[in-house]
Each structure stands twice: as structure tokens, then as C-alpha cells.
Amino acid sequence: MAQLDSITYAQYYHAQWKQLLQTADNAIKSKKDFYWLNVRAAIAASAIHKPYRETSYLQNITKEYPFDPISLPLVYLNQLNTGQYAHALQTNHRMQSNTELQKYYTRRPVVHSLSAESGYKPSSNDSLYKPLYYGQAGLAFRIKHIPIYTAVSYLKQQSYYGNMQQYQLYVNATLPFKRNWTVTPALHILHYNIENTITVNDSSVLQNSPILVGLNIAKLFHNFQYNFGVYYSNLNYEKQLQIQPSVNWYPLANNKIILNAAANYIVQKNKVITSATITYNPITLLSFSGSYLAANTRYFIEQNGLLVNNSYDPTENRYLGMVTFFPRINWSIYVVYLYETKTLNQDPLPVITYNNQMGVLGIKRAF
Incomplete structure (x- = not known):
């Protein structure tokens, strides 16, 4: 896991988005994925404008950490980009319970x-x-x-x-x-x-x-x-x-x-x-x-x-x-x-x- 963490971090740092996604997919198939791998893969998919691919990585995170303050903004924006407005409202509601996130993401209008x-x-x-x-x-x-x-x-x-x-x-x-x-x-x-x-x-x-x-x-x-x-x-x-x-x-x-x-x-x-x-x-x-x-x-x-x-x-x-x-x-x-x-x-x-x-x-x- 440590080696995989180092590889994906380097790919993330150098904005090697396609290579990062390939590494992440191989790791997930081998059941070696972990929190930061999914976060980096989600950011990579978003960077190359693939929101529907990004969704699967974010799901891996929210399944274990539904109120994670790092991934919640990513989930929220992804849900808006993929037309999942009902889920976006639900995520926005969760974000309001975090005082730090409240500063940047206000409650959706009625x-x-x-x-x-x-x-x-x-x-x-x-x-x-x-x-x-x-x-x-x-x-x-x-x-x-x-x-x-x-x-x-x-x-x-x-x-x-x-x-x-x-x-x-x-x-x-x-x-x-x-x-x-x-x-x-x-x-x-x-x-x-x-x-x-x-x-x-x-x-x-x-x-x-x-x-x-x-x-x-x-x-x-x-x-x-x-x-x-x-x-x-x-x-x-x-x-x-x-x-x-x-x-x-x-x-x-x-x-x-x-x-x-x-x-x-x-x-x-x-x-x-x-x-x-x-x-x-x-x-x-x-x-x-x-x-x-x-x-x-x-x-x-x-x-x-x-x-x-x-x-x-x-x-x-x-x-x-x-x-x-x-x-x-x-x-x-x-x-x-x-x-x-x-x-x-x-x-x-x-x-x-x-x-x-x-x-x-x-x-x-x-x-």
C-alpha cells in the first residue's frame, strides 16, 4: 500500500491524470484501493472532464465516510455535473453541519x-x-x-x-x-x-x-x-x-x-x-x-x-x-x-x- 500511495501521490503532484486513473483502476480491480487513492482518482477524473467516471471513485469514499469533509465538496459538485440534483441537495444538507464547509458552500435556494x-x-x-x-x-x-x-x-x-x-x-x-x-x-x-x-x-x-x-x-x-x-x-x-x-x-x-x-x-x-x-x-x-x-x-x-x-x-x-x-x-x-x-x-x-x-x-x- 505504501508503494501504491507514493506512486499515486507522484502522479497526482505532476498532474499525470490518465496514468493516475489507470493505476487507480488496476488497484481497485486488485482490491487494493484506499481512501487517498480514491480521492486522487476522483480529482483526476474531474480534471479531464469525466464526471461519470469520477462518480465511482467518490462512491468508494462515501460508502465508508459519508460525512468526510474533504470528499463532500467533490461529491456535491459531481452530483450537480451528473444531473443528480436530489442527491446534491442531500449532500448540501450534510455540508451545512460542518462549520468550515459552511463558509464556502451555502444552503441551496428554495x-x-x-x-x-x-x-x-x-x-x-x-x-x-x-x-x-x-x-x-x-x-x-x-x-x-x-x-x-x-x-x-x-x-x-x-x-x-x-x-x-x-x-x-x-x-x-x-x-x-x-x-x-x-x-x-x-x-x-x-x-x-x-x-x-x-x-x-x-x-x-x-x-x-x-x-x-x-x-x-x-x-x-x-x-x-x-x-x-x-x-x-x-x-x-x-x-x-x-x-x-x-x-x-x-x-x-x-x-x-x-x-x-x-x-x-x-x-x-x-x-x-x-x-x-x-x-x-x-x-x-x-x-x-x-x-x-x-x-x-x-x-x-x-x-x-x-x-x-x-x-x-x-x-x-x-x-x-x-x-x-x-x-x-x-x-x-x-x-x-x-x-x-x-x-x-x-x-x-x-x-x-x-x-x-x-x-x-x-x-x-x-x-
Whole structure:
């Protein structure tokens, strides 16, 4: 151990980060790791911008020393860099019990972020659907060290069957657990009203307040984040259980490139929806994201229940592109473009295939 300590100290002193990481990995495989080896390896991984690699070394430390004043700041910054905000709040709470750390790391603000976005969605078949108008406001805050996110949304659209207005309220809470596990329960309440222009057999379909409840379990492990979500909904009086596994891969051990693959199994329909997303962050000021979704069904949910597809017409395919610009620290502006193909199959109308395009402009302020 003494020789290994001397070698890693010399590599650390001379900023030989890659050699230090190789030495540390070999030692860990041989079960010869120790406190300072993991500290030096974590600093080395951070120095070459590999936060997801850094996480594993820090876990080795916190497993034995959860309140260690030397590693806690490293853990805290790493959790922020890897998107583990719930764990970062928990670590920040621990840091407040150390008078020395309090001087440099204040308690996180109660409000984490504010956001607002609006969208415009025209259809290729204007005789069936007029443009849809959409708006959403979001608030992220904490209760003690538990992060909460809530959003309110409004949309309206004129169509062949009437004029529709919809109001939505969404809330989730992320609960952190040891070893980078999180559990995020979610609730989404909707209310829509349709001023009808055609005859329907059941007038109750013109007004409804469906709900969605569920939770997502996530685990960060090396360069991967695994997610497993289960959701129940009764959109448009159709009860459904949706099971949603997904995985994020960080191939460079940082946020430069993020690859996501997801599936959504709708139990009652025995139907699987698949999607893939790639995110590229070339510089700190700019981010690009693109995704493809194959559904061929209706009434499905995404993004831990935040996005609800409750249109009666099935969505066949969807393409989405997003550009985010960070003009200042803690500020972001994003633009989203969406193209989807849909099918109308409603008596007495013939089967009609059409497409929608949507543009969204949003702004977010973090604290």
C-alpha cells in the first residue's frame, strides 16, 4: 500500500491524470484501493472532464465516510455535473453541519428554477384541425432536501368535432437513496372541455378530468443511467397501465454526447412504443438534441408523465429537434421543432392520414 500511495501521490503532484486513473483502476480491480487513492482518482477524473467516471471513485469514499469533509465538496459538485440534483441537495444538507464547509458552500435556494414555454401546432389538413395553441409554466423548488417540480399547462384547438380547451397540472418529487438510486413519483391531472359542433352518442366525452399517476426508479451506474417507470392513466375513459424502461448512455463519461433508448409497453393493448434520442453539447453555450418515436397508437405518456398524448387520432411516427442556447449563467433559451404523422379513423369519415408540425419557444432561469 505504501508503494501504491507514493506512486499515486507522484502522479497526482505532476498532474499525470490518465496514468493516475489507470493505476487507480488496476488497484481497485486488485482490491487494493484506499481512501487517498480514491480521492486522487476522483480529482483526476474531474480534471479531464469525466464526471461519470469520477462518480465511482467518490462512491468508494462515501460508502465508508459519508460525512468526510474533504470528499463532500467533490461529491456535491459531481452530483450537480451528473444531473443528480436530489442527491446534491442531500449532500448540501450534510455540508451545512460542518462549520468550515459552511463558509464556502451555502444552503441551496428554495427555488431551483422557473420556466415558461409556448407552442404553435398547425395541421396539414386545415379542414379537420385548426392550429393548436399551447403554453406552460414550470417551477422547481425544494422542501428541505427533496426537489419538487410542478407545471401548469393550457392548450386550445378548433377541430371538425368542436372547440377544445384543456388545462393541466403536473407535479413530481424526486427521492434520493444510497448508491445513486432515485425514486420519482408523479401525478398529472387534466381537465378538458369541448364545445361540440357535431352530434355524439355520449355527451360525457365532451368533458372529462382524467388523471395519471406513477413513478420512475433510476440508477446511475458508471456511464449509464437506467430507468424503469410504471404509470396508470384513464385518458379519455380508457384505463391503461404503461411500463417504461429506458437507458441513458454517456459514451465519453461526460455530457458531451448523451444517447437514450426507451420503450413503452401498454399492457391493455399489448403494444410497444419505441424511441431514441441523441444529445450533443459541443460547447457550454449550445446544445442540440434530436429524437425519433414510433408509436402507431393513441393515449400514451412520456417524460415521467409530464408529456401526455391524449389525442384520439393515433400517432404513427414523430421526429423532434431541439436547440438550446445558454446566453448567460443560469439562463437558457430553447427552440423545439416537431413533425408527426397521424391517422384519423372516425365514422362516418373515411380514413385520413395527415401530419402536424409544431414549434415551441421556451426560456428557463435557474438559481
